[in-house]
Amino acid sequence: MSVDAETIAFANRLADAAGAAIRPHFRQRLAVADKHQTLQGRAFFDPVTEADRNAEAAIRALIEREHPADGILGEELGEKKGSSGRRWVLDPVDGTRAFISGRHEWGSLIALEEAGRPVLGILDQPVLGERFIGVNGAARLQQAGDVIRLRTRDCPMEEAILCSTDPSAYFNAEEQAAFARVSRAARMTRYGGDCYLFAAMALGFVDLIIETNFHPWDIAALIPLVEGAGGVISNWTGGPCNDGKQILAAGSAALHAEAMRLLKG
Amino acid sequence: MSVDAETIAFANRLADAAGAAIRPHFRQRLAVADKHQTLQGRAFFDPVTEADRNAEAAIRALIEREHPADGILGEELGEKKGSSGRRWVLDPVDGTRAFISGRHEWGSLIALEEAGRPVLGILDQPVLGERFIGVNGAARLQQAGDVIRLRTRDCPMEEAILCSTDPSAYFNAEEQAAFARVSRAARMTRYGGDCYLFAAMALGFVDLIIETNFHPWDIAALIPLVEGAGGVISNWTGGPCNDGKQILAAGSAALHAEAMRLLKG
DSSP: OOOOHHHHHHHHHHHHHHHHHHGGGTTSOOOEEEOOEEETTEEEOOEEEHHHHHHHHHHHHHHHHHOTTSEEEETTTEEEOOSSSEEEEEEEEEOHHHHHTTOSOOEEEEEEEETTEEEEEEEEETTTTEEEEEETTEEEEEETTEEEEOOOOOOOGGGOEEEESOHHHHOOHHHHHHHHHHHHHSSEEEEOOTTHHHHHHHTTSOOEEEEEEEOHHHHTTHHHHHHHTTOEEEOTTSSOOTTOEEEEEESSHHHHHHHHHHHHO | OOOOHHHHHHHHHHHHHHHHHHGGGTTSOOOEEEOOEEETTEEEOOEEEHHHHHHHHHHHHHHHHHOTTSEEEETTTEEEOOSSSEEEEEEEEEOHHHHHTTOSOOEEEEEEEETTEEEEEEEEETTTTEEEEEETTEEEEEETTEEEEOOOOOOOGGGOEEEESOHHHHOOHHHHHHHHHHHHHSSEEEEOOTTHHHHHHHHTSOOEEEEEEEOHHHHTTHHHHHHHTTOEEEOTTSSOOTTOEEEEEESSHHHHHHHHHHHHO
16 A cells, blocks of 8 residues: 555645744743643643644644545544544654753654554654655655655664663553663663654664553654664554554564563563 | 953864764764773763764864863863863763764763863754853853853742753662652653753753763863853752762752752752
């Protein structure tokens, strides 16, 4: 099932619209609302900004005008059922905590699902001018007019760079123990990063990403990106992960299998 | 003791030289050596790359040619005693782990000390084109021809964004407990970042930074930057921190005092 050039161009226009809505808000004094989530039974600050809401509204307006039969699932503005068999899955600012901290490791996530499977994914970082795209079995970085074909790195566990945004907050005790087993086997472990970790994996510089408590909009766009670059991405037991929850991404099939074995304990 | 324009221009040239040496290596396949450190009694991967070594060599060559009486202390190439009363303190790539992961949160740190006190500090991120400078009681960001005056944010503890690169690796058990007391009081805690956290503080988006196990070259350049932006930076008990070890930086004096009280327990 290949995605046609017109659809790819439309997805790029959605990313352009999101970037235009977000860029003016970066490093400005923002009103930050708290969505008052709980996580692992504790109250958990869940920030959302005007940048998130404006960007999602901009994307949705374009879809509703040009492809009104498509479904939409967005982090901030919920679900709109469609009738075309296609659904757009959106997280306009993934990494809001980095965004409100004036840091760069955030991005706009735009996925297209057909028959329940993500077939196109964009991670756009409009301040860095980096757009990562996975579609039709390939992944590339578009930056300053250049298009760079992306490949993950193939390396053994003892040379692997492992990343996770924040196991101390997002993982329960059992998940933390499982993560620690992989961390002890890998060469280096590093925190922070959100969606940007998957860009670094597609670039070939991060080898393993382990996350949990993901929502569909946190991951859908990143699946075609990682797979298109030659990586393997699933939940912790090897099943599909586009519904979120536990995520395991690796630069190669062998590393993925080894990490899954260690997670199992 | 004010730093003259000629010295500031020379420090900028050092940062230019470091950037020119580093930029070609970012996101290239690098030979990564391990300095085989131990930390908290465990073996600890301590990467160093050609980018680190080349950049420090480039800076040192300029200092030795134009200011041969100045002392130099660099992370990679050690100490050279001087006779001028001035010493340059250098970490050409602070955040090597982020650098080798293809991420952006690293920078070149260049400090000038006079009479044992840092009087000028540069944090240069040559890929982002951001240069943060603290000198003569002010801090600014130079980017794409613009010069932006920097101010930290003044906020109460319950609204504070707290950052630390990796307490799970760098802090001992007692330090982790102290950190957790501040983390519980702050609004949000975020990991990763290295020197870039101090840039985010000077920009007014990160309010508290708590670190330990720092070396002089990890912190000297960041002291004039934080202080010039209106923040307060010291060790955990309020003393000078330019020798490294435990670091506490805050956007305001009140927040610094409150964090110090919580660290004490």
